[in-house]
Amino acid sequence: MFERPQSGERAILVHASPDGLPEKSEREEFAELAISAGAIIAAELLSTRKRPDPRYFIGKGKVEDLKALIQQNDAELVISCASLSPSQERNLERELKCRVLDRAGLILDIFAQRARSFEGKLQVELAQLKHLSTRLVRGWTHLERQKGGIGLRGPGETQLETDRRLIGNRIRQLNERLETVDTRRAMNRRNRMKAETPTVALVGYTNAGKSTLFNALTDAGVYVQDQLFATLDPTVRRLDLSDSEHVVLADTVGFVRDLPHELVAAFKSTLQEAREADLILHLIDASDPNRWQRVRQVNSVLKQLDADQVPQIRVYNKIDKLDRKPRVTNNHEGGGRAVWLSAVSGEGLPMLKDAIANRLRQKKTYRRIRLAAAQGRQRAKLFELGAVLKEAIGEDGSWTLDLRLSEKDLRRFLKNENLTDEQLEPTPDLAAAATAANE
DSSP states (O other): OOOOOSOOOEEEEEEOBTTBSOOHHHHHHHHHHHHHTTOEEEEEEEOOOSSOBTTTBSOHHHHHHHHHHHHHHTOOEEEESSOOOHHHHHHHHHHHSSEEEEHHHHHHHHHHHHOOSHHHHHHHHHHHHHHHTTOTTSSOGGGSOOOOSTTTOOSHHHHHHHHHHHHHHHHHHHHHHHHHHHHHHHHHHHHHHHTTOOEEEEEEBTTSSHHHHHHHHHOOOOOOOSSTTOOOSOEEEEEESSSSOEEEEEEOOOBOTTOOHHHHHHTHHHHHHHHTOSEEEEEEETTOTTHHHHHHHHHHHHHHTTOTTSOEEEEEEOGGGTTOOOEEEEOTTSSEEEEEOOTTTOTTHHHHHHHHHHHHHHHEEEEEEEEOTTOHHHHHHHHHTTOEEEEEEOTTSOEEEEEEEEHHHHHHHHHHTTOOGGGEEOOOOHHHHHHHHHO
């Protein structure tokens, strides 16, 4: 077993996947990830093996080719675009005598470099520890179980158990701290709902221009750089749509193909802004030839977060690269479905604000619900959501509540409280009544 060097940025990229050779666009994105992490790409190796080797993932012949490339280029690191099991990483390191990293480990390293806020650092550390907990046995001689024999039996296995216990304790501490952060974020969301301030979440594939658009809309001064995962820390700012209308705009971490599950779990509180949002702005790089693949990948992550039912406006950015004019396409209800703009030049930004305002105006619904006398908790929940416009108490102690809330929030409330549509009464013209009451 070798001792790992403390540093090393000259890397060999290995392009292989269980489905054969990755497409050119996937190889280019993987190279961008490596460069974003600070690697100097010394060489690349292509492998067309369709069935992964259980020992090395790539075949024995490719391992020999890798050895030669490492020696020729003085490389100190091998990065695989395919996900490697802990044993495959360990076996490759033994053979190649250098560090081996897979795509998940590479993304985790980038996140570790870019996190700036307290919350972001906690989330990244939690993801790293969960990833590391399955890989304690690789490449560390002081953790190696020593060979049997008189005088050769050592505490290696005990050291492994100690490290696992220490990592487990640290993971519990991080989860407790992040629970506190989650509680604070949930409280902020409840306060926004009580104040009837809509939340708009900005999501998109990494490097689509989210931070640039966020700055253009809110003057937030978020760090902007033409690289993958330039910013990780969540930012929330007020966005004025008109003199009388404003929303809360929440920037989220960029998505990427095969985002590690550890990161999705660790950044749950950050990505929760998308799940709880009233509207999602799905930012798309209009100049990207693979934009439809990116759209599917972003929607896949949103589905993991149960945010796929939140209304979306697709925002096609970077039209300045295509020499196109800004425009808006509407859905059958007249609300903005897609907006073409340039966050850099500012073309189309007024159209986006108008589209956001129109979609949010359509979003609120007026409903009436009857709750039994024993359902006081559900009544309190509706008041907590700020959804109650009017209340009437029946002779039997039941409540009839006139509500104003989004269909999404209504459905979530019914589901969480185990209520059915049967408790919703035929809806009168509550919108007109509410308007008259406010005049």
